[in-house]
Amino acid sequence: MVIMAIMLIVCVLAFGNIFLHLHTLPERLAHRSQKLQFEIVAVLGLIALFTHQHIFWVAGLLLALVDLPDFGTPLRRIAGSVESLAKIAPGDGNKLADEAERDRDRSHKKHGH
DSSP states (O other): HHHHHHHHHHHHHHHHHHHHHTHHHHHHHTTTHHHHHHHHHHHHHHHHHHOOOHHHHHHHHHHHHHHOOOOOHHHHHHHHHHHHHHTTOHHHHHHHHHHHEEEEEEHHTTOOO
């Protein structure tokens, strides 16, 4: 009886370890990708764990296997080129846009819009 109890505990722990190892597969695959993609896959894994809806795990696995293109780098390079064409110091475009927006808001408030 003692041997059966020990075997049962060992089997339950082994099965749980295999289950958790399989469950974290999408997160381990997405770990090499972009931070945002990794976080989305991690959230899908948690939702799948707590809701027992396997579609979230499958969606996380598919998202982890697909490499999302990097849109940020080309957009930053385009913004930097436009700033240099406008003879604005690199990174000052955001400050000028914020100032223009504040000025526009002040004029709207001043005129009662």
